[in-house]
Amino acid sequence: MSGDPRLDLLAFGAHPDDIELGCGGLLAKCSRAGRAVGVVDLTLGEGASRGSVAERQAEAAESAALLGLTVRENLRLPDLHLEDTLANREAVAEVIRRYRADLVLVCSPQDRHPDHAAASSFVTHGAFLARLPKIVTASPPHAPVAVLYYLIHENLQPSFVVDISDVWEVKRAAVACYRSQFDQPMPPGYRFVGTADYHAATAARAGFWGAQIQVAQGEAYLTARPLRLDDPVGVLLQQARGGGA
Numbered sequence: 001m002s003g004d005p006r007l008d009l010l011a012f013g014a015h016p017d018d019i020e021l022g023c024g025g026l027l028a029k030c031s032r033a034g035r036a037v038g039v040v041d042l043t044l045g046e047g048a049s050r051g052s053v054a055e056r057q058a059e060a061a062e063s064a065a066l067l068g069l070t071v072r073e074n075l076r077l078p079d080l081h082l083e084d085t086l087a088n089r090e091a092v093a094e095v096i097r098r099y100r101a102d103l104v105l106v107c108s109p110q111d112r113h114p115d116h117a118a119a120s121s122f123v124t125h126g127a128f129l130a131r132l133p134k135i136v137t138a139s140p141p142h143a144p145v146a147v148l149y150y151l152i153h154e155n156l157q158p159s160f161v162v163d164i165s166d167v168w169e170v171k172r173a174a175v176a177c178y179r180s181q182f183d184q185p186m187p188p189g190y191r192f193v194g195t196a197d198y199h200a201a202t203a204a205r206a207g208f209w210g211a212q213i214q215v216a217q218g219e220a221y222l223t224a225r226p227l228r229l230d231d232p233v234g235v236l237l238q239q240a241r242g243g244g245a
């Protein structure tokens with residue numbers, strides 16, 4: 001057995017800063033609740049239009065401390081060249097096994113960035129392979145409970161929205177760690193591939209999803225299959241009385 005910690009949640013991001021934008025609120029909320037939360041960035045972000053790898057690594061470490069992550073590591077796959085290959089699926093399966101991760105998070109399969117869509121696909125398949133005894137990697141098989149998909153750019157109908165109002169300032173600060181990405185002027189004539197102001201866009205998205213569930217800030221998630229609810233009446237009544245779910 002490895003000396004690596006067991007994780008309740010393991011979030012994969014194609015690039016350093018993806019998990020902050022997509023699921024930073026849920027990660028902060030879970031670490032505050034005492035759950036073991038880890039992040040695997042799939043690339044170093046060397047293909048980005050702004051910022052060096054060293055800057056982004058320092059920013060990722062700063063954000064990890066704010067989010068209360070137990071571990072954050074990088075698989076150093078090639079930025080801008082992510083593909084759903086067997087090798088990548090097995091690399092994901094191995095890291096899920098090594099941390100015995102219960103819940104796996106990754107960006108939604110529909111995202112305008114090709115790396116995000118590819119990552120979603122091979123992380124999903126890697127999570128499946130992780131349980132199969134005849135897929136041999138360095139660590140023994142482990143079956144995660146579910147894969148949850150976070151939204152970075154798209155406006156898809158979510159399966160559920162998490163109230164992140166109580167950790168919104170943590171998420172905002174974690175995103176703000178990426179000064180090389182969000183606070184640097186673009187070269188003259190450069191056309192923005194994302195948005196000119198990520199801070200405003202992140203706040204707007206959190207407010208939009210929060211408004212769907214009558215809270216100040218929210219984060220939207222997709223699941224591949226329906227979530228099981230044994231007591232929907234109890235959950236709804238508890239929320240109506242202000243107790244959360």
Ligand SMILES: [Zn+2]
Nearest residue numbers: 014015018113
């Ligand atoms: Zn990204």
